[in-house]
Amino acid sequence: MRDANPRTVYLKDYTVPDYLIQHVDLNFTLDEENTRVVSRLTMCRNPASRSSDTSLTLAGENLQLIRVVLNEDNELGDKDYLQTPDSLIIHDVPQQRSFVLTIENGIDPKANTALEGLYLSNGMLCTQCEAEGFRKITYFLDRPDVMADFTTTITADRDRFPVLLSNGNKVGHGNLPDNRHWVTWKDPFKKPCYLFALVAGQLECVEDYFTTVSGRDITLQIFVEKHDLDKCGHAMQSLKNAMAWDEQVYGREYDLDLYMIVAVSHFNMGAMENKGLNVFNTKFVLARPDTATDADYEHIEGVIGHEYFHNWTGNRITCRDWFQLSLKEGFTVFRDQEFTGDRTSKAVKRIEDVNMLRTRQFAEDAGPLAHPIRPDAYIEINNFYTLTVYEKGAEIVRMLHTLLGADGFRKGSDLYFERHDGQAVTCDDFVSAMEAANGADLSQFRRWYAQAGTPVINVAQHYDAAQKTLSLTLSQYCPPTPGQPAKEPLLIPITTGLINKDGSPALCRLQDGEAAEQVVLQLTQPEQTFVLADLNEEPIVSVLRGFSAPVKLAMNRPLDELAFLLSHDPDTFNRWDAGQQLAVQVISGLIVDYQDGSELAVNPLLIDAYKKVLAHPWEDLSYFSLLMTLPSELYLTEQMRVVDVEAIHYAREAVAKALAEQLREPLEALYLKHHRDESGQFDAGAIGRRRIKNTCLAYLARLDADWVQHWALQQFNSAKNMTDQLAALTVIVNHPHPASQQCLDSFYEQWRHEALVIDKWFTTQASSPLPGTFEKVLDLLDHPAFDIKNPNRVRSLIGAFSQSNPLHFHAASGQGYQFLADRILELNSLNPQVASRMVGALTSWRRYDEKRQGLMKAQLERIISTPAISKDVYEVAVKSLA
Ligand code: PHE
Numbered sequence: 001m002r003d004a005n006p007r008t009v010y011l012k013d014y015t016v017p018d019y020l021i022q023h024v025d026l027n028f029t030l031d032e033e034n035t036r037v038v039s040r041l042t043m044c045r046n047p048a049s050r051s052s053d054t055s056l057t058l059a060g061e062n063l064q065l066i067r068v069v070l071n072e073d074n075e076l077g078d079k080d081y082l083q084t085p086d087s088l089i090i091h092d093v094p095q096q097r098s099f100v101l102t103i104e105n106g107i108d109p110k111a112n113t114a115l116e117g118l119y120l121s122n123g124m125l126c127t128q129c130e131a132e133g134f135r136k137i138t139y140f141l142d143r144p145d146v147m148a149d150f151t152t153t154i155t156a157d158r159d160r161f162p163v164l165l166s167n168g169n170k171v172g173h174g175n176l177p178d179n180r181h182w183v184t185w186k187d188p189f190k191k192p193c194y195l196f197a198l199v200a201g202q203l204e205c206v207e208d209y210f211t212t213v214s215g216r217d218i219t220l221q222i223f224v225e226k227h228d229l230d231k232c233g234h235a236m237q238s239l240k241n242a243m244a245w246d247e248q249v250y251g252r253e254y255d256l257d258l259y260m261i262v263a264v265s266h267f268n269m270g271a272m273e274n275k276g277l278n279v280f281n282t283k284f285v286l287a288r289p290d291t292a293t294d295a296d297y298e299h300i301e302g303v304i305g306h307e308y309f310h311n312w313t314g315n316r317i318t319c320r321d322w323f324q325l326s327l328k329e330g331f332t333v334f335r336d337q338e339f340t341g342d343r344t345s346k347a348v349k350r351i352e353d354v355n356m357l358r359t360r361q362f363a364e365d366a367g368p369l370a371h372p373i374r375p376d377a378y379i380e381i382n383n384f385y386t387l388t389v390y391e392k393g394a395e396i397v398r399m400l401h402t403l404l405g406a407d408g409f410r411k412g413s414d415l416y417f418e419r420h421d422g423q424a425v426t427c428d429d430f431v432s433a434m435e436a437a438n439g440a441d442l443s444q445f446r447r448w449y450a451q452a453g454t455p456v457i458n459v460a461q462h463y464d465a466a467q468k469t470l471s472l473t474l475s476q477y478c479p480p481t482p483g484q485p486a487k488e489p490l491l492i493p494i495t496t497g498l499i500n501k502d503g504s505p506a507l508c509r510l511q512d513g514e515a516a517e518q519v520v521l522q523l524t525q526p527e528q529t530f531v532l533a534d535l536n537e538e539p540i541v542s543v544l545r546g547f548s549a550p551v552k553l554a555m556n557r558p559l560d561e562l563a564f565l566l567s568h569d570p571d572t573f574n575r576w577d578a579g580q581q582l583a584v585q586v587i588s589g590l591i592v593d594y595q596d597g598s599e600l601a602v603n604p605l606l607i608d609a610y611k612k613v614l615a616h617p618w619e620d621l622s623y624f625s626l627l628m629t630l631p632s633e634l635y636l637t638e639q640m641r642v643v644d645v646e647a648i649h650y651a652r653e654a655v656a657k658a659l660a661e662q663l664r665e666p667l668e669a670l671y672l673k674h675h676r677d678e679s680g681q682f683d684a685g686a687i688g689r690r691r692i693k694n695t696c697l698a699y700l701a702r703l704d705a706d707w708v709q710h711w712a713l714q715q716f717n718s719a720k721n722m723t724d725q726l727a728a729l730t731v732i733v734n735h736p737h738p739a740s741q742q743c744l745d746s747f748y749e750q751w752r753h754e755a756l757v758i759d760k761w762f763t764t765q766a767s768s769p770l771p772g773t774f775e776k777v778l779d780l781l782d783h784p785a786f787d788i789k790n791p792n793r794v795r796s797l798i799g800a801f802s803q804s805n806p807l808h809f810h811a812a813s814g815q816g817y818q819f820l821a822d823r824i825l826e827l828n829s830l831n832p833q834v835a836s837r838m839v840g841a842l843t844s845w846r847r848y849d850e851k852r853q854g855l856m857k858a859q860l861e862r863i864i865s866t867p868a869i870s871k872d873v874y875e876v877a878v879k880s881l882a
């Protein structure tokens with residue numbers, strides 16, 4: 001646990017490693033409680049190192065050291081090395097030629113509840129090494145710029161561990177006395193140790209193959225527990241889709257002959273891109289129409305793609321150090337977003353991604369933990385797998401794509417792969433490749449990597465009828481963030497279009513440019529004016545199309561102009577966003593009315609705008625559903641200076657109810673039109689029909705009428721797909737319903753053997769706005785199916801309550817805060833990474849009223865003053881109080 005003063009690591013202190021490892025030969029003798037590891041490292045002094053120290057320091061944690069041997073026969077004694085809680089220092093190693101260091105140590109996977117290193121997940125043994133987990137397996141140079149080739153031999157009991165997996169190709173296997181067997185794996189590609197993986201257990205496998213562009217047949221295997229064999233089809237198809245997409249869009253072919261995926265029930269994150277052997281949270285593999293929702297299907301394809309794409313962006317080319325994390329994550333998220341957009345609906349995918357960015361990442365960027373996508377200091381690197389590094393990182397890559405165009409971007413990525421294959425590099429190397437391939441100067445753009453905070457863009461327009469020009473004056477301002485009081489102006493691409501008053505598009509022509517449907521304005525100055533020519537009348541401007549930059553647009557448009565854009569903007573993102581801004585303005589007015597105790601009367605302009613949306617003949621019903629969805633409570637939270645969770649909830653509910661009452665007929669008709677069960681259908685059409693139908697049901701539920709309750713119950717009882725069943729259950733649990741408990745009980749009985757469905761059961765209850773939810777959450781903690789050692793369960797109950805139920809979590813009494821801090825302290829000693837994630841809900845304390853601020857702060861103070869607090873939890877809590 002924590003030293004008095006946990007050490008901060010700084011980017012500016014980076015130095016090359018003093019030693020290199022060329023070859024790693026690992027030998028595992030597996031046992032749940034006492035696994036033996038023999039690691040034989042072929043090493044040498046790094047010629048690039050400038051240190052004169054002849055000692056060698058290897059990282060290692062929680063290891064029982066058994067012996068150390070230098071060059072095969074020189075067994076080292078106590079005086080030859082020093083063991084510290086997190087390292088092994090060998091006083092003297094050869095400097096002039098390479099040497100072999102053999103280390104034997106023991107580890108206890110069963111005691112490993114942190115799920116980092118080698119651990120037990122539902123009876124199988126598996127590893128998680130990113131970021132610094134390999135040091136919990138054996139002593140090593142655990143840093144990504146040390147790349148080696150690995151050979152791994154695993155020996156284990158044949159019944160307990162019939163399947164033995166590691167990276168690369170299987171090169172040998174055999175039986176041993178005492179019902180034991182062994183397998184040897186060899187990975188021909190050099191890799192950092194964070195990409196090492198080992199899995200052993202009673203696993204079953206689904207197999208398929210993929211033929212690459214160059215005609216190589218790749219064997220694809222998905223390993224799961226036996227009863228999940230019928231839930232692998234979608235993941236397998238997704239993998240094949242991802243392999244084909246990366247060939248087509250990036251010209252990248254898979255390199256090994258085998259690609260394996262293992263699904264594990266106990267996992268801290270979503271999935272892990274270990275070379276040739278991805279380890280996945282079951283949540284992102286298993287799906288059957290009756291157990292997984294349409295959203296789950298989409299997420300599975302996205303995550304399978306994400307991990308597959310890492311093979312080139314992360315594995316073949318990796319990060320020099322962990323400050324460069326966004327090099328692989330930002331780029332790979334951008335790649336998976338585009339993949340999903342191509343596979344589903346580009347418009348819908350973009351809106352979903354921006355929604356998440358604007359609610360969660362903008363909050364992070366505006367709070368005490370704000371950091372650049374390339375941070376410059378950390379205490380615990382696991383705390384930097386953030387929305388900023390991932391999602392904002394992807395937006396930075398997307399801006400390069402926008403600035404350079406698809407062809408220019410592809411030239412840049414080709415050059416990046418060509419220059420750096422087999423290397424551990426920096427974000428700067430990536431930008432340099434983009435620059436060199438395009439003859440571009442991206443020096444100002446590089447500031448996006450170093451500066452935190454969300455820029456605010458102001459737009460002023462002036463039409464000159466005599467000149468027929470429209471002047472757009474854009475300005476940028478980025479508020480201070482911790483450690484960065486003043487910001488430099490950024491290069492911000494702002495895609496802009498024009499619409500005539502009759503709704504037809506107007507062409508955009510910048511001085512001495514060509515006329516086009518839209519232009520990318522490159523804002524580089526604090527304030528800058530762009531002149532658009534040849535405009536016979538003053539057009540309506542559509543700014544930041546496609547959300548071309550991760551910024552806040554401060555444009556206070558009149559409601560009727562927003563309604564106009566909602567009807568006419570040809571840009572699918574801005575059209576949707578106009579509806580969101582319209583709703584935000586109306587709800588914001590009602591928030592004030594609620595606080596004043598006035599009656600909540602909904603502006604008819606909003607009702608009318610939604611009525612028009614309902615009347616339009618949409619083809620993409622998923623997009624239609626998004627247009628019909630009000631901004632979330634969390635997005636509204638972001639718009640308020642002092643957050644008032646009750647006012648937000650009741651004002652938003654008032655609007656939803658008014659829409660349900662006044663648009664009841666079209667909503668009803670739409671529900672009935674699509675309410676037919678289409679289980680097993682996963683094309684965009686069926687997904688869209690389910691989505692719009694369930695959107696209508698959720699509105700109609702606000703009427704609190706018997707007939708709607710009946711519709712919901714009927715849908716719940718007859719649904720054969722999880723999307724419809726869960727949508728009905730959610731409506732039943734979120735609104736007073738006589739059969740609510742009965743439905744929850746029968747759902748539990750139906751799905752008690754499907755852990756991922758039971759997670760949904762917990763989440764649904766923890767997210768309800770109805771009174772009594774807090775007491776329910778307390779009861780659920782004692783439910784036999786609740787297991788604090790399973791991260792998915794923790795997220796489904798504690799995470800959902802604290803992060804997705806603002807009304808109850810922020811109850812004025814402070815009971816929600818105390819509850820969360822209790823759970824964090826309980827988790828702290830079991831799984832610091834998961835505990836640290838849960839602190840997130842308390843870090844935004846400055847956004848609330850004084851009383852809540854005091855209550856939240858008190859819990860944070862209680863957390864940091866706990867003696868055995870982990871550095872994971874400590875870092876987040878202490879920084880949020882600073
Ligand atoms: N590298 C993984 C991904 O983004 C995430 C991860 C990080 C998983 C750390 C486990 C531990 O795909």
Ligand code: ZN
Pocket residue numbers: 306310328329332
């Ligand atoms: Zn990733």
